Amino acid sequence: MNPAHIKYVVAAHGHDDHFGGAQYLADTYGARVMMHKADWDLIAAERPEHAPKRDLEISDGQKLTLGDTTIVFHHTPGHTPGTVSPIFPVRWKGRRHTAILWGGTNPPATTEAKRTNLTSVREAAVTMRRAGVDVELNNHGGADYGLTRIEQLRAGATKNPFIIGPARTQRFMKVMETMLRGRILQDQ
Ligand SMILES: [Zn+2]
Ligand SMILES: [Zn+2]
Numbered sequence: 001m002n003p004a005h006i007k008y009v010v011a012a013h014g015h016d017d018h019f020g021g022a023q024y025l026a027d028t029y030g031a032r033v034m035m036h037k038a039d040w041d042l043i044a045a046e047r048p049e050h051a052p053k054r055d056l057e058i059s060d061g062q063k064l065t066l067g068d069t070t071i072v073f074h075h076t077p078g079h080t081p082g083t084v085s086p087i088f089p090v091r092w093k094g095r096r097h098t099a100i101l102w103g104g105t106n107p108p109a110t111t112e113a114k115r116t117n118l119t120s121v122r123e124a125a126v127t128m129r130r131a132g133v134d135v136e137l138n139n140h141g142g143a144d145y146g147l148t149r150i151e152q153l154r155a156g157a158t159k160n161p162f163i164i165g166p167a168r169t170q171r172f173m174k175v176m177e178t179m180l181r182g183r184i185l186q187d188q
Pocket of ligand 1: 013015079101
């Protein structure tokens with residue numbers, strides 16, 4: 001891939017491991033940086049090192065079309081107030097599939113934010129079922145064996161390990177729901 005072709009950098013949330021290179025890509029290749037308003041506000045308040053300059057805002061349900069591919073951004077707050085999880089079409093061996101990239105994985109610190117996260121997980125599961133999501137991706141590849149699965153693909157896997165089907169993407173959300181409920185109970 002030629003990095004000069006990058007038009008948009010989507011920061012799924014405002015933590016430095018997800019925007020660290022964004023300003024470099026903007027400066028070097030003229031890419032526009034996108035983030036939810038709440039997380040532009042978050043990084044403005046926290047003033048982290050290497051934060052990108054405030055640019056495009058993402059709102060819930062917003063679409064971004066690139067060629068014949070349309071990405072839909074879903075606001076899934078909790079991990080941060082402005083976490084977004086895009087749903088988008090993907091192709092494997094000529095077949096179309098629908099992927100979600102879950103935008104924020106680790107449970108947040110406060111009970112209130114955990115409850116917000118729980119609501120986001122439950123609502124996203126419904127959205128995913130409606131959209132026919134059958135591919136699960138995570139922005140922390142260590143959290144869902146994503147890195148292992150990439151290695152399986154590199155090694156020539158004939159069955160794509162990211163295409164897990166609608167039932168198992170729902171199960172993935174159920175695991176996050178159960179984890180969050182447990183963490184909320186631990187807070188009491
Ligand atoms: Zn984070
Ligand atoms: Zn992270």
